[in-house]
Structure formats: C-alpha cells, structure tokens
Amino acid sequence: MIKNNKFYFNELRNVVILGNLESLEVIKKINDSLKLNTFLITSPSFKNNSKNIKIKIFKKLNNSFLNYIKSNFNIEKTLFVSFGPRWIFKKNIINKLFKKNLVNFHSSRLPIDAGGGGFSWRIMRNDRLGNCLVHLVDEGIDTGPILKNNEFIFSNDCKTPMDFEKQNTKYFHAFYKSFIMDLKLKKKIQIKYQSQNLRRYNPRLDTKINGWIDWFNSSNEIFNFINAFDEPYPGASTFVGKNKVRLKQVHLHGGEINGHSFSTGIIIRKNKDWIIVSTTDNNCLIIEKVLNSKNQNIIKTLREGDRFFTPVSQLVSSRSKRVFYNSISKKSFIKK
Structure with missing residues (x-):
C-alpha cells in the first residue's frame, strides 16, 4: 500500500512472480526463510521446470488472468514482482487489480539506463558501477518511483555481458532478501520519484x-x-x-x-x-x-x-x- 508517499505492507504473505528468472529457486528459498508463499505467473514462451513452485500460464492479460488474481490472492497481503514479463501492464491493471503493489527489479542506475540492451551498452561506455534497484511499476518503461537501491563496483575481471550478469546476480540475491525483509518487518519505505531530466533510454540490441x-x-x-x-x-x-x-x-x-x-x-x-x-x-x-x-x-x-x-x-x-x-x-x- 502507498500512504503519505511511503510504500509498505501491514502484513505480507505472498510473493507473486510475473514473468520468469533463472534464479527462481534461490528467490523461493529466500521467501521460504521469511515464511512467504511463492507463486509464478508466466507466459507460454517461458520454460520453467520447477517442481517446488506453483505455476500458472497465461497468454494474455485477459479476464481469465484477472479472475485468477482476484480469486486466489488477498491483494492487500501480496507483493507482485515483475521479472521480464511478456505482457504490458496498463494503468487500470496496476492501480485497480494490483492496487499499486507491483514492483520491478532493475540492474542499472535509473533513470540513467532505462530500456534494453542489457549490460552491452554499459560495457561500451566502460561503466563499472553496478546497481540493484527496485521501483514501483507505472504505465511507462522503467519510469516508476524508486523504492530502494544499492550501488557496487564490478570487479576488474568482468569483461563480457556474461561476467557482469554473474556478478550482478550475486548482489541481487542479497538485495532482494533485504528488500523483502523490510516489507515483512512492516518498514515504511520512502518513495523517490525519478528525475526525467537525467533519463537516458537505451534501445534493444541484436x-x-x-x-x-x-x-x-x-x-x-x-x-x-x-x-x-x-x-x-x-x-x-x-x-x-x-x-x-x-x-x-x-x-x-x-x-x-x-x-x-x-x-x-x-x-x-x-x-x-x-x-x-x-x-x-x-x-x-x-x-x-x-x-x-x-x-x-x-x-x-x-x-x-x-x-x-x-x-x-x-x-x-x-x-x-x-x-x-x-x-x-x-x-x-x-x-x-
């Protein structure tokens, strides 16, 4: 919930992953340690063979999707987490269905590195600063208010996108646990709006x-x-x-x-x-x-x-x- 420009839960019980990520099992272990239920809602294009997580597949954000969310989750006690989903969340879904309890994790220093291209754009610029960041999702692309972030320096042996991704993942797991623990402990997190004067959008690369x-x-x-x-x-x-x-x-x-x-x-x-x-x-x-x-x-x-x-x-x-x-x-x- 959002009140007085702060994001928090009076009681957090569920974490619903929207999309997919390779380290899903690690995320579940973190949630388990905090006595939180983990669910995955994904699209047919994702492959996930996890036997320990409840998985539901939807092609579109249609009425079936809306009804599933409403009938299976207490929205006031559920955090929805976006991890590279194949759907576009429109304003009415963010505000009315998820009640603004939808966040996205980003691995760059927003608003400087919005968009796509992964680590490739940053390697081209010789950017050695990593950043784990979580922000509220709005109808824009990586434009939502920032809730928490943690900067770090990539080690000298990081050269390729794979090197950067591996090291970033290690920092991300600790960051994710810290953020979820804050919510579990009912901490009220100050919302920080992004300055659009500093925004730089990176298009996708092939x-x-x-x-x-x-x-x-x-x-x-x-x-x-x-x-x-x-x-x-x-x-x-x-x-x-x-x-x-x-x-x-x-x-x-x-x-x-x-x-x-x-x-x-x-x-x-x-x-x-x-x-x-x-x-x-x-x-x-x-x-x-x-x-x-x-x-x-x-x-x-x-x-x-x-x-x-x-x-x-x-x-x-x-x-x-x-x-x-x-x-x-x-x-x-x-x-x-």
Missing part, C-alpha cells in the same frame, strides 16, 4: 544486426565494443578478405611500436594462439578468437598483413536499424 565493428574508432572503443557482444552473444562482426567473421576474447595492448591510423585492422603479428591487430592509435588489440560461419576459430589460417574491415554500408545499416522484440516468438525484428 548482435547480428548492431554488432559490426567500426575500425576507425579508437582502440578503447573497439575493445569495449567487442566485449559488449561477447559471451553469451555470438560476437562482434567484421570481414577479413571475403569472409565474414566474429571476434571474441580481446585484450587491449600497448606493448607494440606505434603505427599509423591507416594501418587500423591489419594483423601486425601472429602467434599460434592469438594475433595482434593495429588500431587508429598507439594501442593494439590481442585477439584470441576469430570465428567463421561454422563457429570455428580460424586464427591458424590468418596471416600477418591480413586486414579486418567493415564496409561503410554495413556500418550505416547497423546504426540505422532499430531492433524490437517479439514476446511470442522470442525473436528480434526490425520495423520497416
């Missing part, structure tokens, strides 16, 4: 569409860009000769003799397990994986003097196309 390397960027920008599309994604794309390849496991390297910006993309030295590639500035890149269309590492077939390049037309295409996500097929698409 590695195959957006992940093309611009070799005329600085070495640091290229390094961050390749990392941003590394695991669990297919890798940043470019060409060598007539072949399209994807690059992974890259290191920023300053131990070579300075070259000229015209040499950017050229393999200037080769080892049996890695290559050194020139850039526009004094740093080079050490690259361990150059993957072909069959996902095979072709490092051994490359020669010193070969050049990586990306046609201008491909770079224009990667920047001019906006990616959207089909919640049913779970595939990206471009609006024409």
Whole structure:
C-alpha cells in the first residue's frame, strides 16, 4: 500500500512472480526463510521446470488472468514482482487489480539506463558501477518511483555481458532478501520519484544486426565494443578478405611500436594462439578468437598483413536499424 508517499505492507504473505528468472529457486528459498508463499505467473514462451513452485500460464492479460488474481490472492497481503514479463501492464491493471503493489527489479542506475540492451551498452561506455534497484511499476518503461537501491563496483575481471550478469546476480540475491525483509518487518519505505531530466533510454540490441565493428574508432572503443557482444552473444562482426567473421576474447595492448591510423585492422603479428591487430592509435588489440560461419576459430589460417574491415554500408545499416522484440516468438525484428 502507498500512504503519505511511503510504500509498505501491514502484513505480507505472498510473493507473486510475473514473468520468469533463472534464479527462481534461490528467490523461493529466500521467501521460504521469511515464511512467504511463492507463486509464478508466466507466459507460454517461458520454460520453467520447477517442481517446488506453483505455476500458472497465461497468454494474455485477459479476464481469465484477472479472475485468477482476484480469486486466489488477498491483494492487500501480496507483493507482485515483475521479472521480464511478456505482457504490458496498463494503468487500470496496476492501480485497480494490483492496487499499486507491483514492483520491478532493475540492474542499472535509473533513470540513467532505462530500456534494453542489457549490460552491452554499459560495457561500451566502460561503466563499472553496478546497481540493484527496485521501483514501483507505472504505465511507462522503467519510469516508476524508486523504492530502494544499492550501488557496487564490478570487479576488474568482468569483461563480457556474461561476467557482469554473474556478478550482478550475486548482489541481487542479497538485495532482494533485504528488500523483502523490510516489507515483512512492516518498514515504511520512502518513495523517490525519478528525475526525467537525467533519463537516458537505451534501445534493444541484436548482435547480428548492431554488432559490426567500426575500425576507425579508437582502440578503447573497439575493445569495449567487442566485449559488449561477447559471451553469451555470438560476437562482434567484421570481414577479413571475403569472409565474414566474429571476434571474441580481446585484450587491449600497448606493448607494440606505434603505427599509423591507416594501418587500423591489419594483423601486425601472429602467434599460434592469438594475433595482434593495429588500431587508429598507439594501442593494439590481442585477439584470441576469430570465428567463421561454422563457429570455428580460424586464427591458424590468418596471416600477418591480413586486414579486418567493415564496409561503410554495413556500418550505416547497423546504426540505422532499430531492433524490437517479439514476446511470442522470442525473436528480434526490425520495423520497416
């Protein structure tokens, strides 16, 4: 409930997850430790084989969904938690059905990083600050008032989106428990409205569409860009000769003799397990994986003097196309 600009429960009994998340079993254990019931309401596109959680599936937020919520939960004693659902919650559902007891957990510093793109946008910007945050859900995208947050620093060994996600998950579990414990103890949490003057919206990214390397960027920008599309994604794309390849496991390297910006993309030295590639500035890149269309590492077939390049037309295409996500097929698409 919300009263005097504060969010709280007089009594919390249930936590209903709307959507899905990989660490659902961990969340249930936390709820169990606080003597809370855990339920999952999800859509057919999600797969969850949990045998310990009551699961209900709905394609749409139709009357069946509304009736299920009303008949199975005491709304005044239930927290609804949004974890990447495939539905859009409209204002009347948020206010009348959930009675504003609907929250969303976010892994960035809102309002700075609203939208999609996961950790990739932040890796490109070399953003090393993590943030576990929970906010009330309104009819906007990541615009609801903030209830609680916790900032932390990502460790130096975090390079790829997978690295960031793993470390963020560890912090998230502790943060989730802290927030739920506050509600269980009837703590009144001050609502903090987001400043829209600081808002930055990040559109979704698709590695195959957006992940093309611009070799005329600085070495640091290229390094961050390749990392941003590394695991669990297919890798940043470019060409060598007539072949399209994807690059992974890259290191920023300053131990070579300075070259000229015209040499950017050229393999200037080769080892049996890695290559050194020139850039526009004094740093080079050490690259361990150059993957072909069959996902095979072709490092051994490359020669010193070969050049990586990306046609201008491909770079224009990667920047001019906006990616959207089909919640049913779970595939990206471009609006024409």
